[in-house]
Amino acid sequence: MHFSFNKVIIDVQWALISIITSSAAHFLLRIILGKELGSEGLGIYTLAFTIYLFGMQFAAFGIGSALTKYVAEFIDNQEKIKIFVSSGMISSIVTGTLMGVFFFLLAPFIANSFFHISELETLIKIVAFSYPFIAIQKAVLGTLNGFRKMNYYATLSILYNATIVGLSLLFVLVFRMGVYGAVIGLVIPTFFFGFLSPVLIHNFINFDKSLRNKTALKVTTVFGFYVVLSSSLSFLNTQIDTVLLGFFLRPSDVGVYAIAVLLAQIITLIPSAIQRVTAPVIAKDYANGEVKKIRLMIFTTMKKTFIFSLILGVFILIFGYFFIDLILTKDYANSYIPLMILLVGYIIYAPYISVAFTFGGMGKVHIPFRISAFITILNIVFNVLLIPHFGVSGAAIASSLSLIFGFILFSIVLHMVFREELKHFTASCRNECN
16 A cells, blocks of 8 residues: 555644644643642642553553554555454553552552642542543554544544543533542543544454454564553653652642643654654555665654754743743743753754654564663653752753753664664675575
């Protein structure tokens, strides 16, 4: 199956619409919650939302990424796709349920012993019920991404995030339920869309076939295992600053930092949209042995992403202070300095985001896991050393440094891998010619 350049452009547009809608929804929600609940209330919500996101990484267990790879790889073999999709759905239900039980039982320790915020215990337990449905939805999105049905992908994401914003604001502004209302507004749409989303791929779900095919179950689970370890470490690398701020400082400091992160992460919107499209393309081209084509696409994409991110970063740097001063309360005046620090890291890291699935698409899922493990350890050390002395700015410095080191390490390893792949490709061509 051949995909034209116009198809790529359309896919990027749909992916961008999906990501911008999602980011805009949560951006708007955080701003309103910040004004309504104050910095302390926003801080507690941010911690609950961080746990929601962290649990999401393990609940989905990387099955969505596995399905993106194998659906794209076997795009012309419908029967094989059915087996992989069905196996992925089963794995998602099991891992999501296990993760929900785990976080529900661990909620008292996380809330009372780690963060020392008793109110957080109930919020974590509410969030835990959503994990099986998160996992199902991730599997569906991964399948749609593999088929490059980005219009369906975007529509599902838009409806999901719009519902979150609508319900959260209803519970907070109308029913005056505070932080609890915001978290319930997050969880209810997860139940609803997780339950209904498999309808979009129902033609490729056959549980009887998947249960008989142990190979597909094993392949998707093993691939997902490495992906979830890598993605969870990458996620932890971008969230450990928030977690350790909650440990060392007050919820109000977490709220102040949340606004800085919210503005800095605008940099990631375009690269994340591009990555949705480069992922299945890399998987398909690598399966066809087109290593040179992948290499050219990756380095061209990274270069253009950096230029755009630099321009956008300068724009945020100039207008960020005015936005914080005009839109938010005085509680968030200290958000601008950490924002400036974070922008440096996100601008440099952005090119990596645009091609983050490179090693996964090549079947080398152990590489990003090792990179993420090293950077996460480094980030934890930076945060532990800097937060007690520099507070919120220390967290920003630690996060920015870890992002920069992550990009440098990724670039070095990427160059080494492609050098070996091209050698192998050249040797194979010589053998065939002889």
